[in-house]
Amino acid sequence: MRNVSTKTVGRLSQYRRIFMNLYAQGQTHVHSQQLADAAGMGAAQVRRDLMALEAVGTPAKGYPTAQVLEQLNDFFGVAEKQHLALAGVGNLGRALLAYLGERRPSTPIMAAFDADPEKTYKEIQGCTCYPVDWMEDLVEKFKITIAIIAVPGDAAQGVTDRFVTGGVRGILNFAPVPLRVPSDVYVEYLDITMLLDKVTYFAGNAQVPTSSDVES
């Protein structure tokens, strides 16, 4: 499989959701134009992205729904389930536990961590909250490879180091600070405040860019 850019990977995730819907509705084939409409982008972009998957469509019928969906599932590693953990059980952390518990029952959050002794050893949204001192051990024990960081900025590097020591390979970071990690660990940044600033800027500005990109 060729190297795929992070942007393409993001769009493939969008296509996957669309394919899941199409499949559920029993639509056997789909054209790049229909996908483009559903994802809010151009048809050429869709075809380029699907090239990375080595998906094949046929003229006049388009892409076979079931087959491409399977390729997408393989691409995102549905087979080898990865385990998640969360650091930071504040407002955001609790919402994420609930939200992901609903929307992603296939990849449950195995453990949560928080520095506040009030919160530890309790079950929150169906997930037990442990003290941060246990992080390295539990991450290793539960074979957790993906971490979500929802702690204040000044605590983010600390929990990152513990996660990485425990064996985490990918991080979704809500804290507004860059994380120092080994070069083989992937970090995706999600800074809500920054995104709101962008919206604020363009909302107060006649010069709205033509097509806004999807996060990241």
Add this chain to the structure above:
Amino acid sequence: MRNVSTKTVGRLSQYRRIFMNLYAQGQTHVHSQQLADAAGMGAAQVRRDLMALEAVGTPAKGYPTAQVLEQLNDFFGVAEKQHLALAGVGNLGRALLAYLGERRPSTPIMAAFDADPEKTYKEIQGCTCYPVDWMEDLVEKFKITIAIIAVPGDAAQGVTDRFVTGGVRGILNFAPVPLRVPSDVYVEYLDITMLLDKVTYFAGNAQVPTSSDVES
């Protein structure tokens, strides 16, 4: 002010946070290299971005903290406060109310909306929740220009249309669907599921891209 790309606007928001910290710590000047370290990018990138602001630094001293911070605040329109509203008071919506109430007291959420009659006419996290039928009127009355959408995907376009009719100019959309809006309304997309898919992909993959971009 020259046209500024959405990417640059995002980074300027990061710099703003850094400048706020520097200012609070009493640091009068800062070099592009220090900013680059704090923001996790290159020094040339920082200087390019600050050019868009028309910020001026001097060799040997760098950028004057107080002055550039003021330029950044102006850039993001701190002067003309914009009002926010939220659609969707589920797990995510409630967390956002709490989170933004804490972190952004300067731009309070004026109103929340939800389709569930159980939730309406109640105060949630210091914000009253109204039925969706009132959206157009209340958005106009409160002069709301920025909306946060945290409803399920199939309800997103509906609340978008009501927001736009009421006068909203910018939207932060958590729903995983593209929104159809007039060309002068800005939409920023934030799809948590997609971001987690990206992390999952790269976590299970030796080929981690060199430098991951921030959100969007």
Add this chain to the structure above:
DNA sequence: ATTGCATTGTGAGAAATTTCACAATAAACT
């Protein structure tokens, strides 16, 4: 079978974004 047609797959070009590299310059030091 043959023709017609809409769609894929993709090379090539365009556009956007980042990085390089260096002249200009302001402070510090002698």
Add this chain to the structure above:
DNA sequence: AGTTTATTGTGAAATTTCTCACAATGCAAT
């Protein structure tokens, strides 16, 4: 005052990303 030094501001190159445009293709209709 002149010299040194480190840093800014910015053309220009490099890289990445997107879009165009069209030949190749497979199905449907005749």
